[in-house]
Amino acid sequence: MWDRVREWFRERKEKLDLFDETYADRQDNPLYLLGQIVYFSWIAVVVSGILLMIWYEPTTHGAYNSILRIQREIPFGWLIRGVHKYGADMLIIAITLRIYRMYFLGEYKRPHELSWMILFASLVLAMISGLTGYLLIWNQRAFWAAKVVLTVAVYLDELPLIGQTRFGSAIAFAFLGGPAEGQGTLTRFYAIHFGISALLLIATEVYFIFTRRRRFVLSPTALVILCLMLVVTSYVFPAEMGRRADPNRTPLPILSDWYFLALYQYVKYTPPLWAGLGPGLLIAYGMLVPFLDRSKGRRPSERPFFTVVGVMALVYFLVFTALIMFNIAVIGRDPHVVLLLTAATLVVGLVLELRYRRRQKLAEAAAPRPAPRPAPARAAAG
Structure with missing residues (x-):
């Protein structure tokens, strides 16, 4: 049995393709640029996120003000935050489109099952990272949006067997850091947001080192276009601030x-x-x-x-x-x-x-x- 499992992984590992780097000869088809756009946007998010960490204050009293300062006072702070926000949107859009490309073209079939599973898991992790990063602004919309998402975990207590263990409530409590959203929640979300990016960055670098594949196969023209898209979007549609989080005032409708x-x-x-x-x-x-x-x-x-x-x-x-x-x-x-x-x-x-x-x-x-x-x-x- 174990020999078959090892053989299965060996065959899939040889065909592993995380960022469409094996489709360098098909760049005339936009569908096969999606993997490279995923990698580009993710690097943009990581770099801009590291820069934001310099000025960000992960406390309920200082988070909103620190973001406001980055947006209005720090030189090019609006651009750094815009690249981080719209780069994350570009990342999720590119992953989603690539998933649909692989799904409808049957590219998840043997021997590409592992590539598909990693891609789908990356979408889930990207959405979790997006949710945790969204709360770090500590504004009304993010505060209540996170509360709704964590409520979904509590619903797991309705399951016949799992409900007796209060597993869903335990998950929600672990993320909240207490009975309600507060400093514990912000600290945990900040750690998760940073931790996901750090672990994925390490895993990706290990992947490129062992496979010896080029990180970027995009043409210089495509790279310039993607950079301009982020810069122009950040300038025309600055990342919004919203109102400071208020646990006693529920916005309607609650949108994330x-x-x-x-x-x-x-x-x-x-x-x-x-x-x-x-x-x-x-x-x-x-x-x-x-x-x-x-x-x-x-x-x-x-x-x-x-x-x-x-x-x-x-x-x-x-x-x-x-x-x-x-x-x-x-x-x-x-x-x-x-x-x-x-x-x-x-x-x-x-x-x-x-x-x-x-x-x-x-x-x-x-x-x-x-x-x-x-x-x-x-x-x-x-």
């Missing part, structure tokens, strides 16, 4: 960064049990999809069920985000509609999958089989 808005709407729609279980199931599906998809083809038409699931996930993300942004959801009606649509979509995907497999079997059965080779003539007995 754009990549968490769909989750917020999902939590509104679902009972506590599924509010806590749903995100975990989604992450599990994403990590295990290379092993769930046993089809031989890579094109979307050759994997109908998984294509339907991918399209459904994208549509739900966009629709849920729009619903909470414009506050147009009808909580009493929408959950039933969403449930029916989800069930109907999955049934359609399953039917299409079964029909495709049936056609494949019929085509294989109707295909002419090669004629058997004639047996070699035996030598006559002397």
